[in-house]
Amino acid sequence: EAGVAQSPRYKIIEKRQSVAFWCNPISGHATLYWYQQILGQGPKLLIQFQNNGVVDDSQLPKDRFSAERLKGVDSTLKIQPAKLEDSAVYLCASSYLGANTEAFFGQGTRLTVV
Amino acid sequence: EDQVTQSPEALRLQEGESSSLNCSYTVSGLRGLFWYRQDPGKGPEFLFTLYSAGEEKEKERLKATLTKKESFLHITAPKPEDSATYLCAVRGTGFQKLVFGTGTRLLVSP
Numbered sequence: 001e002a003g004v005a006q007s008p009r010y011k012i013i014e015k016r017q018s019v020a021f022w023c024n025p026i027s028g029h030a031t032l033y034w035y036q037q038i039l040g041q042g043p044k045l046l047i048q049f050q051n052n053g054v055v056d057d058s059q060l061p062k063d064r065f066s067a068e069r070l071k072g073v074d075s076t077l078k079i080q081p082a083k084l085e086d087s088a089v090y091l092c093a094s095s096y097l098g099a100n101t102e103a104f105f106g107q108g109t110r111l112t113v114v
Numbered sequence: 115e116d117q118v119t120q121s122p123e124a125l126r127l128q129e130g131e132s133s134s135l136n137c138s139y140t141v142s143g144l145r146g147l148f149w150y151r152q153d154p155g156k157g158p159e160f161l162f163t164l165y166s167a168g169e170e171k172e173k174e175r176l177k178a179t180l181t182k183k184e185s186f187l188h189i190t191a192p193k194p195e196d197s198a199t200y201l202c203a204v205r206g207t208g209f210q211k212l213v214f215g216t217g218t219r220l221l222v223s224p
Contacts, residue, residue, distance in 0.1 A: 004157075033212065042118075042201055042214040043158070056211050091157050099145035099210045100165055105157030 002026065004106035006092050012112045018080035021109045025073070025094030031055075032069055033103060034077050035091040043091055049075065050097065082113045116141045116206050118215035126221045127192055135187040135218045137202030145210065147185050149178050150201040152217070158201055192222045 005024040013019050025032050030051050035043035046065065047057040051072040060067070064083070069075040079086055089110050093103040117140045127133055139147065146165055150158035162171045164180040171178050175196065177188040187200055199217040 031210075035214075040216075042120075042216040045211055045213065048211060093157075093212075099205050099207065100163065102146075102148055102160045102163050103212055104160060105150075107155075108157050110155075 004092055004094055004104055006090075006106035006109055008109055009107065010110050010112075012114060013082055015084055015113050016081040018078065019082055019111065020076050020078045021090050021092075021111075023075045023077070023092030023106060025075070025092070026104055028096065029094035029104075030072065030097045031095045031101075031103075032075050033091075033093040033095075034067055034075070035093065037089045037091055037108070039088070046077070079111075082111075084113050087111055087113045116204055116211065116213045118202055118204055118213055120200075120202055120215035120218050122218060123216070124219040124221070126223065127189075129193055129222055129224050130191045132188070132190045132192070134189070135200055135220070137185040137187070137215060138183060139185070139202070139204045141204045141206035141213075143207035144204060145207060146205045147180055148203045148205070148212070149176075149185070149187055150203065152199045152201055161200075189220070192220075194222050194224050196220065197222045 032049045034046045037043045048055040049069045052069045067077045089108040091108045093105045095101045095103040119138045149161040152158045162178040167182045201217045203214040
């Protein structure tokens, strides 16, 4: 079974530029998560989709971050404009529907804002 | 609000020296507690799911246990390849958010 695919693996941008990350979840997984992981910290949930609807985006900085999940499969996360404090690893995960199902993670995208 | 606290932040062990990692949680209606392993530069790798107090699960040198307030990850006779960050996460009722702790960085020296 193929895992969660993310691209790019690394990205360096200047502050105030925009950037987009892509995620392809495991086939059949209805729930998709985007997490932000700052060095030395645990993953922080940015947004959670169930199919193509948003379940939780309470910690998404909506003035600069946006995410979509078209057709309930692939997802993109965008930052515009980026700030220095957005430097982090952005992790995508997916799971089957259900509160007791485990989430599987991609390798992440390491973003550096200079 | 669901919360997870992990301790210690970092742990250094000698090869073969057993120890335990702690995960304390506050959640409304626990639906699952999850342990993950994360190696540098990689995404978290799923290890265990625990659903109810008293439950235990084992995998090689790792054993996870669960009470109503906390979970322990016991590492028996660890090897250098067990060095990683171990993350704990919980999911409660409601919107089923998966909330993570800050992790325990484990270093096992030969």
